[in-house]
Amino acid sequence: MNLTFLPPLNASLNLLSTVLLCGGFYFARRHDIERHKACMAGAVISSVIFLTSYLIYHYHHGATPYRGTGFKRTLYFSILISHTALAGIILPFIFFTIKRAIKGEIERHRRLARVTLPMWLYVSITGVVVYLMLYRLPQ
Numbered sequence: 001m002n003l004t005f006l007p008p009l010n011a012s013l014n015l016l017s018t019v020l021l022c023g024g025f026y027f028a029r030r031h032d033i034e035r036h037k038a039c040m041a042g043a044v045i046s047s048v049i050f051l052t053s054y055l056i057y058h059y060h061h062g063a064t065p066y067r068g069t070g071f072k073r074t075l076y077f078s079i080l081i082s083h084t085a086l087a088g089i090i091l092p093f094i095f096f097t098i099k100r101a102i103k104g105e106i107e108r109h110r111r112l113a114r115v116t117l118p119m120w121l122y123v124s125i126t127g128v129v130v131y132l133m134l135y136r137l138p139q
């Protein structure tokens, strides 16, 4: 099966998460909780679809090697390793941030969210950067 459409789809889902997270933060700052909630729910949904699609692609296709050398190679692997490490630990942060919001523990939600949000933004932005470096930019 030809799955070459999945990497650009995955990068688009990462970009969508980035936009929704920024929107969610903007609405939280304006105390517009309904829109804040909607954006964060959208970010969760796009991330879940991303993760499913990512696992399907890598199950069938394996890893795509980066062929660049020198500084570009160091940069690529620094971004990839930090992206993967944070992506590997972010799930409980997201879970407890949402749990606190749902339980109405807003001050605790806000405190944890200020850690969760930058981590999640880093993962989604670097997801797009890794895609561009691997598939679109000259190596």
Ligand code: HEM
Residues within 6 Å of the ligand: 024, 025, 028, 029, 031, 032, 033, 036, 037, 040, 041, 094, 097, 098, 101, 102, 106, 109, 110, 113, 114, 116, 117
């Ligand atoms: C993982 C998803 C979420 C993230 C990353 C997130 C992030 C944030 C951040 C960063 C703030 C603090 C903004 C500031 O500096 O003042 C905040 C505030 C808040 N969030 Fe969330 N949030 C999430 C989900 C939710 C959900 C699902 C709800 C509602 C059920 C919610 C309700 C609130 C409320 C009520 C505030 C306080 C806003 C105010 O100061 O009036 N959040 N959130």
